[in-house]
Structure formats: structure tokens, C-alpha cells
Amino acid sequence: xxxxxxxxxxxxxxxxxxxxxxxxxxxxxxxxxxxxxxxxxxxxxxxxxxxxxxxxxxxxxxxxxxxxxxxxxxxxxxxxxxxxxxxxxxxxxxxxxxxxxxxxxxxxxxxxxxxxxxxxxxxxxxxxxxxxxxxxxxxxxxxxxxxxxxxxxxxxxxxxxxxxxxxxxxxxxxxxxxxxxxxxxxxxxxxxxxxxxxxxxxxxxxxxxxxxxxxxxxxxxxxxxxxxxxxxxxxxxxxxxxxxxxxxxxxxxxxxxxxxxxxxxxxxxxxxxxxxxxxxxxxxxxxxxxxxxxxxxxxxxxxxxxxxxxxxxxxxxxxxxxxxxxxxxxxxxxxxxxxxxxxxxxxxxxxxxxxxxxxxxxxxxxxxxxxxxxxxxxxxxxx
Ligand SMILES: *[C@@H]1O[C@H](CO)[C@@H](O)[C@H](O)[C@H]1NC(C)=O
Ligand SMILES: *[C@@H]1O[C@H](CO)[C@@H](O)[C@H](O)[C@H]1NC(C)=O
Ligand SMILES: *[C@@H]1O[C@H](CO)[C@@H](O)[C@H](O)[C@H]1NC(C)=O
Ligand SMILES: *[C@@H]1O[C@H](CO)[C@@H](O)[C@H](O)[C@H]1NC(C)=O
Ligand SMILES: *[C@@H]1O[C@H](CO)[C@@H](O)[C@H](O)[C@H]1NC(C)=O
Numbered sequence: 001x002x003x004x005x006x007x008x009x010x011x012x013x014x015x016x017x018x019x020x021x022x023x024x025x026x027x028x029x030x031x032x033x034x035x036x037x038x039x040x041x042x043x044x045x046x047x048x049x050x051x052x053x054x055x056x057x058x059x060x061x062x063x064x065x066x067x068x069x070x071x072x073x074x075x076x077x078x079x080x081x082x083x084x085x086x087x088x089x090x091x092x093x094x095x096x097x098x099x100x101x102x103x104x105x106x107x108x109x110x111x112x113x114x115x116x117x118x119x120x121x122x123x124x125x126x127x128x129x130x131x132x133x134x135x136x137x138x139x140x141x142x143x144x145x146x147x148x149x150x151x152x153x154x155x156x157x158x159x160x161x162x163x164x165x166x167x168x169x170x171x172x173x174x175x176x177x178x179x180x181x182x183x184x185x186x187x188x189x190x191x192x193x194x195x196x197x198x199x200x201x202x203x204x205x206x207x208x209x210x211x212x213x214x215x216x217x218x219x220x221x222x223x224x225x226x227x228x229x230x231x232x233x234x235x236x237x238x239x240x241x242x243x244x245x246x247x248x249x250x251x252x253x254x255x256x257x258x259x260x261x262x263x264x265x266x267x268x269x270x271x272x273x274x275x276x277x278x279x280x281x282x283x284x285x286x287x288x289x290x291x292x293x294x295x296x297x298x299x300x301x302x303x304x305x306x307x308x309x310x311x312x313x314x315x316x317x318x319x320x321x322x323x324x325x326x327x328x329x330x331x332x333x334x335x336x337x338x339x340x341x342x343x344x345x346x347x348x349x350x351x352x353x354x355x356x357x358x359x360x361x362x363x364x365x366x367x368x369x370x371x372x373x374x375x376x377x378x379x380x381x382x383x
Contacts, residue, residue, distance in 0.1 A: 029124065031083035037124040040091045041164045045069060046372035047239050047340025049168075049196060051095075052081070054347040060084055062351050064366035069340065069374060070166065072129045082124050089374045091126035091166055094119060098132045103146035113154050117161060127158060127166030129196070135180035135268060148184045152191040166193045170241075173199045173216075174224035175231055180268050185228065189237040194339045199224060199329065200243035203274040210272035212249040212260040212317040216242055217302030218328050225336060239340045240333040244348035244365065246285050246320025249277035251308075258297065258308065260317035277319075283350030285320050286361055292318075303328045323368040330370055341369060 029037035049070045052060065057080050063071075065088035073081055074095050085092035096116060102108045116128055130151060136143045151169060158165040169192050172178035175185040189195055199221040203213045214220070221240070228238055251260035267273035289296060292307040293315070299306060304325045309316045321329075333341045349362045 030079040031086070033087070036083045036086040038086070039124070039126045039162060039164055040086070040089065042374075043164050043166070043193065045374065046370070047194070047342065048369050048372060049239050049241070049340060049342030051343065051345040052347060053345050054351075056351075057081075057084075059347055059351045062362065063346055064363075064369075065090065067366055067369045067371070068346075069372065070126070070342075071346070074345070077119075077123055079123070086124075093127040093129050093166060093168075094123075094125055095129045095131050098130065098147070098150065100134055100143075102150065103136075103143045105146075106149070109146075109150045109153055112150070113157050116154070117157055120158070120165065121161065126164070127168070127193075128154065130154075130167075130169040130192075133170070133172075133179070133181065136182050137180055138177060138182040140182075144182060144184050148187050148191065151188055155191045168192050168194055168196055168239075170196045170198055172224075173197060173202050173221060174227050176227055179204050186231045186233055189233040192237075194237045194239050195228075195233070196239045196241050196342055197224065197228065198241045198344065200241070200245075200344065201274060203247070204267050205270035206272040206274070207270060209259075210262055210264055210276075212247070212251070212262055212277065212306075212319055213274075214299065214302035214304040214306075215245075215247050215274070215319050216321055216325075216329065217304060218325070218332070219302065221329055222332060225332075225338075229336075235337045236339045238336075238338050239342050240329060240338055241342045241344060242326055242329050243321055244282045244343050244345060245279050246282070246318055247274055247277035248280045248285075249274075249317045249319065251315045251317055254308065254315050254317070258294065258317075260308070260315070280318070280320075281348035282320065282322070282365065283348060283352075283358075283361075285318055286350065288318070296322075323364045326365075326368045330368060334370055340372065 031037055047069045048067045050068055051072045051074050053074045055076045068090045070091040071085050072093050072095050082092050102112055155167045158167055169188050172181050200216045202220050249260055249262050252263055253261045262276040264272050265275040267275050288309055289307055292309045294308045296305050296307050305322050306319050330341050349365055350358050
């Protein structure tokens with residue numbers, strides 16, 4: 001395998017997608033309007049970048065599409081989602097997990113890129129999001145450079161095929177080898193459209209007292225962004241990713257001032273972590289907050305809400321984000337002139353019922369996003 005293999009595959013792709021008469025490409029389009037199979041062209045616009053895990057079209061219909069610029073399909077492909085996104089002027093991209101042995105094998109990398117480019121073109125998608133989150137220890141420069149090489153090759157081949165394809169990489173809340181992810185962040189930013197900064201799971205390695213803490217604290221998020229700037233990455237290469245979920249921590253003890261001590265559960269070399277809690281969606285948390293023992297409390301040192309909840313004799317502390325805490329972070333993204341914002345994940349709201357209260361909850365979460373202008377709004381919901 002080698003260059004010739006790529007050339008042959010690209011040639012076949014070329015014949016299939018461009019060489020064929022226009023009408024057959026249109027016939028190939030599963031949308032009601034063949035326009036909706038075309039990738040989005042604007043490569044400079046601001047982002048509201050959302051991950052979608054649900055395979056349910058009724059859920060997608062309840063997203064606020066006015067806000068969304070890019071949707072990442074996680075764990076599924078759907079023509080319906082592609083048509084719906086494009087009909088709303090939103091990009092739709094696939095997510096890429098990379099097996100670790102591919103990082104150090106150029107042959108495997110070439111095959112990988114060719115295969116993924118074929119998927120993206122055949123399914124009328126707009127690009128790919130890299131979500132490699134495994135450790136790359138500081139001394140494994142071969143793995144670090146191999147990952148960069150894979151992203152670089154992807155960027156090169158995708159952009160050669162279509163310059164408006166989008167290539168992005170998900171990165172930890174800080175570039176300081178968080179969770180042993182010692183990636184070459186600076187170079188990754190030069191071989192992508194932007195990095196999606198996962199400003200959550202910020203307690204994956206708790207080095208101080210082993211207690212429940214904010215999932216996405218304002219100041220910790222800010223310090224992470226500043227470290228990215230310090231590496232030389234420009235603000236327009238960063239999208240601030242925030243959580244639509246919180247952590248549900250069983251407390252082994254609760255102090256007078258509501259500090260919830262948690263069990264020691266180690267993660268990547270640190271003996272206390274948020275793995276002591278469970279990730280819970282905002283929709284679920286808004287149901288149980290009704291029975292909380294404290295009501296919504298506000299932590300000024302992180303600009304996030306939390307509450308306690310008791311079940312079967314155990315006290316739980318819930319650390320989460322709501323439209324108020326999210327708005328602080330979105331305003332920070334605007335102040336720093338970032339490329340945009342995003343969420344993990346769009347399905348974390350309660351889409352199962354349409355009571356006035358739940359509709360209001362969903363609307364507030366979507367409305368917290370900045371109102372970036374999209375130039376390619378087309379026909380809404382006519383897919
Ligand atoms: C790369 O992977 C291929 C396919 O698994 C294998 O044949 C080859 O030996 C590997 N090359 C290296 C340098 O490990
Ligand atoms: C966790 O690590 C800290 C600091 O290294 C140490 O003081 C503490 O005893 C450890 N706790 C447990 C339960 O291992
Ligand atoms: C709240 O508590 C009441 C009384 O125990 C119970 O009936 C109700 O189901 C609880 N609601 C939730 C959302 O857990
Ligand atoms: C509390 O107990 C009930 C009945 O045993 C069980 O169904 C429920 O999952 C328990 N709740 C928690 C949070 O463990
Ligand atoms: C969606 O967002 C737009 C732009 O902010 C807003 O005008 C609209 O009311 C929102 N739609 C819903 C259903 O909340």
C-alpha cells in the first residue's frame with residue numbers, strides 16, 4: 001500500500017462523485033431538495049458546534065437550528081440529519097476515533113484518511129471531528145507527532161478534495177498534559193480549522209482535598225484558554241466547548257458549609273477524580289432539583305450552580321451548568337474573540353415531554369448561545 005493506492009481510490013471517488021452526470025448525483029441525493037446535499041461553503045463563520053448522540057428525528061426537530069453552525073453525528077450516520085442540518089445552513093460532520101496503533105504507522109494512516117474521505121463524500125457530509133482522548137505521555141513524541149501527522153494528512157487530502165470541508169480536533173480544557181494528553185496542540189491548530197476545547201471534566205484529576213467540585217468552573221476554563229493562547233494559538237482557532245451535563249456525586253460526608261467529600265477513585269495517575277460521580281444530563285437534573293434538600297446554590301469561586309439531593313439515606317451533590325453559568329462562559333468566548341462555542345451534547349435536555357416548563361427550560365438553554373450570524377440560512381425544516 002502507498003501513494004498509488006490513494007491515487008486509485010481518489011480516482012474512483014472522482015469518477016463516482018464528479019465524473020458522473022449531474023443528474024445521477026442529484027438522484028443520489030436523499031433529501032427533498034438536491035441543494036441540501038451540497039456542503040456548506042462559508043469557512044470563516046463563527047461556530048455553535050454541537051454534538052448529537054440521539055438517533056431520533058423528533059429530538060433533532062426540537063434543536064434550535066437558528067443557533068447551530070455545525071452538528072457532529074456521534075455513533076450514527078443519518079441522511080435525515082444531513083438533510084435537516086443542510087436545510088438549516090448547518091454543517092454536518094462525522095466523528096473520528098483513531099486506534100492507538102495508527103498513530104505510529106504511516107501506511108495505516110493513509111488508508112484511514114482515504115476511507116474517511118470516502119465516507120464524508122458519499123454521505124454528503126462537511127468534514128470530520130477528531131476525538132482521540134487517550135493518553136500520549138510526554139516522552140512518547142513518536143505518538144504525539146504521529147497524531148499530528150494523521151490530522152495534517154486528513155486536512156491536506158480533505159481540503160484538496162473540497163476546500164470548504166471542515167477538520168477539527170477535540171482537546172482537553174488545558175494544553176498542560178491534562179489526563180496525560182501531551183499532544184502538540186500548537187501544530188494541531190495549524191492543520192485544522194479549529195480546536196474544540198472541552199472545558200468540562202475539569203475535575204478528572206483532583207490534586208487537593210477529595211471533594212465534589214465544578215465540572216466547568218469559569219476561572220479554570222479561563223486559565224485553560226489562556227494557556228492555549230500562551231502556546232501561540234490564535235483566538236480564532238479555538239471553540240469553547242461547555243457541558244449540558246453535570247456530575248452526580250455520592251458524598252461520603254457533607255460539612256456544615258456544604259463541602260461534599262467523595263470516594264477516592266484514581267484517574268491517570270491521580271488518586272481522586274470526578275469518576276467518583278456519574279455524568280447526568282441537564283434534563284434529568286432539572287427533574288431531581290425539584291426534590292433537592294438545598295435548592296439551587298451558587299458558587300462564586302467558579303460561577304456555577306450546585307445542589308444537594310438525598311436518596312435512600314445518601315446525600316448527593318450535583319455540580320452542573322445552567323443558562324446563567326453558561327452565559328458567563330459564552331461572554332468570555334465573545335470577549336476573547338474565539339471562533340465560537342459548542343456543547344457536549346445537544347441531546348442532554350428533556351425532549352421527551354412538551355410541558356410549558358420543559359419547553360421553557362429547553363428554550364433557555366438554546367438561547368444562552370451567542371447569536372452569531374449565518375450567511376447560509378436556507379429553508380427551515382423543508383428537507
Ligand atoms: C503498519 O501496519 C501494517 C498493516 O497492519 C503492517 O503490515 C505494517 O507492518 C505496519 N508498519 C509498521 C512500521 O509497523
Ligand atoms: C492521595 O494522594 C495524596 C497526595 O499524593 C496523598 O496524600 C493521599 O494519602 C492519597 N490518598 C489515598 C486515599 O490514596
Ligand atoms: C419528589 O419527591 C416526591 C415525594 O417523595 C415524589 O413523589 C416525586 O416522585 C419526587 N420527584 C422526583 C422528580 O424525584
Ligand atoms: C434507591 O432505592 C431504590 C429501591 O431500592 C432504587 O430503585 C434506587 O435506584 C435507589 N436510588 C439510588 C440513587 O441508588
Ligand atoms: C431560537 O433562536 C433564535 C435566535 O436567538 C430565537 O429568535 C428563537 O426564538 C429561538 N427559538 C426557540 C424555539 O426558542
